[in-house]
Amino acid sequence: MTGPREQFRPEDHDNDHFLLTSVVGSYPKPKWHDRARELFEDPDADFDEHNWAEAKDDAARLITQEHERSGLDTVVDGEMRRNEMVEYFAELIDGYEFNGRVKVWGHNYFDKPSIADEVEYGEEWLVDEYKFTSSVSDRPVKVPITGPYTLARWAFNEAYETTEDAAYALADLVNEEIERLVDAGCKYVQIDEPALAQYEDDHAIVGECLERIADGLPEDVRLGLHVCYGDYSRIYPEMLDYPVHEYDLELANGDYEQLDVFKNDEFTKDFAMGVVDAHVAEVESVEEIKDNIKKGLEVVPPEQLTVSPDCGIKLLPREVAYGKMENMVQAAREIEQELDEGEIDVVGGQTASAD
Amino acid sequence: MTQVVATTAGLFPLPDWAKDELSRLKGHQKSDLVSGDEGPEIVDAYDRAREEVVGVQTDAGLDRVSEGQLRWDDMIAHPLAVADSVETRGIVRYYDNNNFYREPVVTGDLEASGDVAGELDAAAAHVDSGLQAVLPGPYSLADLATDEHYGDEAAFLDAVADFLAAEADQFPNVETLFLLEPSLVENAPGEGADERASEAIDTVASAVDADVVAHTYWGSLDEKVYAHLMDADVDAIGFDLIADHEETVYNVQEYGTKDDVALGLVDGQNTLVETPETIRERVEWFVEQTDGDYDTVYATANTELFYLPQNKFEAKVEALADAAAIEEVEA
Numbered sequence: 001m002t003g004p005r006e007q008f009r010p011e012d013h014d015n016d017h018f019l020l021t022s023v024v025g026s027y028p029k030p031k032w033h034d035r036a037r038e039l040f041e042d043p044d045a046d047f048d049e050h051n052w053a054e055a056k057d058d059a060a061r062l063i064t065q066e067h068e069r070s071g072l073d074t075v076v077d078g079e080m081r082r083n084e085m086v087e088y089f090a091e092l093i094d095g096y097e098f099n100g101r102v103k104v105w106g107h108n109y110f111d112k113p114s115i116a117d118e119v120e121y122g123e124e125w126l127v128d129e130y131k132f133t134s135s136v137s138d139r140p141v142k143v144p145i146t147g148p149y150t151l152a153r154w155a156f157n158e159a160y161e162t163t164e165d166a167a168y169a170l171a172d173l174v175n176e177e178i179e180r181l182v183d184a185g186c187k188y189v190q191i192d193e194p195a196l197a198q199y200e201d202d203h204a205i206v207g208e209c210l211e212r213i214a215d216g217l218p219e220d221v222r223l224g225l226h227v228c229y230g231d232y233s234r235i236y237p238e239m240l241d242y243p244v245h246e247y248d249l250e251l252a253n254g255d256y257e258q259l260d261v262f263k264n265d266e267f268t269k270d271f272a273m274g275v276v277d278a279h280v281a282e283v284e285s286v287e288e289i290k291d292n293i294k295k296g297l298e299v300v301p302p303e304q305l306t307v308s309p310d311c312g313i314k315l316l317p318r319e320v321a322y323g324k325m326e327n328m329v330q331a332a333r334e335i336e337q338e339l340d341e342g343e344i345d346v347v348g349g350q351t352a353s354a355d
Numbered sequence: 356m357t358q359v360v361a362t363t364a365g366l367f368p369l370p371d372w373a374k375d376e377l378s379r380l381k382g383h384q385k386s387d388l389v390s391g392d393e394g395p396e397i398v399d400a401y402d403r404a405r406e407e408v409v410g411v412q413t414d415a416g417l418d419r420v421s422e423g424q425l426r427w428d429d430m431i432a433h434p435l436a437v438a439d440s441v442e443t444r445g446i447v448r449y450y451d452n453n454n455f456y457r458e459p460v461v462t463g464d465l466e467a468s469g470d471v472a473g474e475l476d477a478a479a480a481h482v483d484s485g486l487q488a489v490l491p492g493p494y495s496l497a498d499l500a501t502d503e504h505y506g507d508e509a510a511f512l513d514a515v516a517d518f519l520a521a522e523a524d525q526f527p528n529v530e531t532l533f534l535l536e537p538s539l540v541e542n543a544p545g546e547g548a549d550e551r552a553s554e555a556i557d558t559v560a561s562a563v564d565a566d567v568v569a570h571t572y573w574g575s576l577d578e579k580v581y582a583h584l585m586d587a588d589v590d591a592i593g594f595d596l597i598a599d600h601e602e603t604v605y606n607v608q609e610y611g612t613k614d615d616v617a618l619g620l621v622d623g624q625n626t627l628v629e630t631p632e633t634i635r636e637r638v639e640w641f642v643e644q645t646d647g648d649y650d651t652v653y654a655t656a657n658t659e660l661f662y663l664p665q666n667k668f669e670a671k672v673e674a675l676a677d678a679a680a681i682e683e684v685e686a
Contacts, residue, residue, distance in 0.1 A: 099667055100371060100664030100665050100666060100667075102368065102661075102662060102664055103368065104453060104455065105456065107374065107382070109374060156624075156625050156627070158626060
């Protein structure tokens with residue numbers, strides 16, 4: 001057991017083994033929610049701040065309960081209140097400004113913000129989101145936060161000498177936000193650092209950011225790190241030194257080609273492995289997902305394995321997203337049962353057990 | 356006396372209205388990107404956008420006016436992406452940026468399409484003087500593409516150089532041609548390839564009756580690559596002083612440079628807008644460090660400018676023009 005994990009085991013959990021099931025965060029928004037945003041942004045529409053707040057609450061309640069219904073052990077509100085993973089935070093942090101859209105490719109654009117001044121904690125980021133989500137669910141709530149390195153790297157940096165300096169300043173703010181979340185009762189935080197996969201050479205900078213983030217947090221708060229679509233051999237095993245309990249990694253998309261990367265050195269933390277693809281609009285069967293989960297057991301023993309989709313699933317049709325979660329949970333429960341019954345040989349962590 | 360000429364390396368952001376209009380007309384998928392045979396509505400939108408960015412430059416007082424390369428969905432791989440005998444395949448990362456282009460795969464003999472000449476013809480109608488053409492340098496274009504036809508690296512580079520020369524041959528009268536060669540820095544040619552890269556640049560440069568600048572960026576050149584590039588018959592070599600001014604100055608101190616020089620003085624990838632005074636100080640610093648008696652210093656952004664939002668792009672163009680104007684007053 002690594003870190004504070006057992007607290008997420010549901011009281012009515014049927015099996016001795018427990019594979020923590022979770023999601024990365026984002027989830028398709030209901031169509032009416034998009035319509036509500038359009039109305040809110042339309043100056044001619046009779047749709048005020050109060051109406052928009054209610055629409056966000058409704059969507060957050062709906063998706064949190066959809067997560068709960070699928071059987072997930074930890075839930076998220078699907079990031080219903082967030083527009084985009086950098087923009088959302090940049091709007092709340094003092095020091096950022098927006099100048100307009102920039103091209104990513106073709107006619108796909110990103111409202112890339114500028115760090116125009118030293119960053120300071122402005123408006124609260126996620127405490128209300130956390131409190132609301134907790135109030136509408138009996139399950140523990142996981143809070144995903146875009147990491148400081150990504151917040152720095154995916155912005156124009158006008159104010160700091162280097163991206164590294166900007167990332168450290170932002171890390172202190174993330175630490176402050178997590179302390180507020182912890183005060184509100186939060187026990188599970190995931191730091192999203194997709195930019196690390198783009199600049200693997202900066203893994204030491206991300207490590208220093210995480211040191212700042214973890215500083216002073218109570219021991220029973222579970223900290224995860226999500227990275228996706230990168231070359232993991234360039235950050236592993238070094239990343240195991242990061243002060244987090246869990247690494248959430250995309251692997252289904254690449255058909256587990258990179259799985260061997262994690263076998264050469266013992267995976268000493270929890271492994272949250274992507275077992276469904278976030279960019280394929282077909283629901284994987286329970287059998288297929290079970291095979292994927294077994295691949296995770298080649299890396300770590302069951303008490304270190306978390307089962308999760310590859311990445312945020314907001315781009316999928318909603319019914320497909322739900323189907324993936326439901327099958328994922330069922331697959332995890334069946335694997336637990338098979339483990340209980342000694343039907344699966346666990347080789348993960350070089351501690352072959354069973355018979 | 357040194358003349359400071361304000362210009363850019365081209366590839367501008369679309370005006371915001373054109374981002375919306377073209378995204379509606381074209382769509383968001385790989386197959387929706389420019390292929391060279393756009394319908395009349397799309398052509399019209401690009402025409403209006405081109406006229407606008409030409410106006411931004413002339414209003415600012417830039418000395419060289421670029422067409423803007425607004426249609427270049429595939430960034431500097433564009434001339435191949437719209438050519439025959441080239442398939443555009445998956446989306447791949449554009450150097451180290453959070454930008455992507457379609458991988459052009461050459462499957463047959465390359466032939467010029469006249470696509471870039473067509474853009475310049477359209478721009479020429481709005482430009483009285485100082486029209487500047489922009490093309491990828493042959494080494495960078497070959498580097499971004501995949502060859503499934505010519506078979507070996509040297510033959511492919513030659514073919515790409517001949518292809519670009521044939522494109523340039525169709526240009527209307529232009530004052531300057533910028534050949535963008537970031538790959539000389541980002542994926543530097545090794546032994547033998549460095550010499551061929553220089554010869555390939557020669558091939559393209561000799562196709563136009565204009566001043567030719569071989570512009571490099573995202574760092575300084577390896578010494579040997581630079582030494583070979585000096586053999587190319589171009590009027591100026593362009594340097595990225597934002598990414599690495601020290602090594603660049605060292606190269607010029609050691610190996611000299613052409614009578615003209617292009618200096619990347621404003622950051623094409625940061626919204627912080629340099630003041631005209633800062634830009635001018637950077638020019639003076641470089642001239643002093645290299646003890647140069649240059650005929651012309653092209654004051655430019657280090658990279659393409661499409662990385663910027665529209666307002667900052669316009670501000671940078673104005674800053675460059677103003678910097679050159681300061682110099683003229685005091686000279």
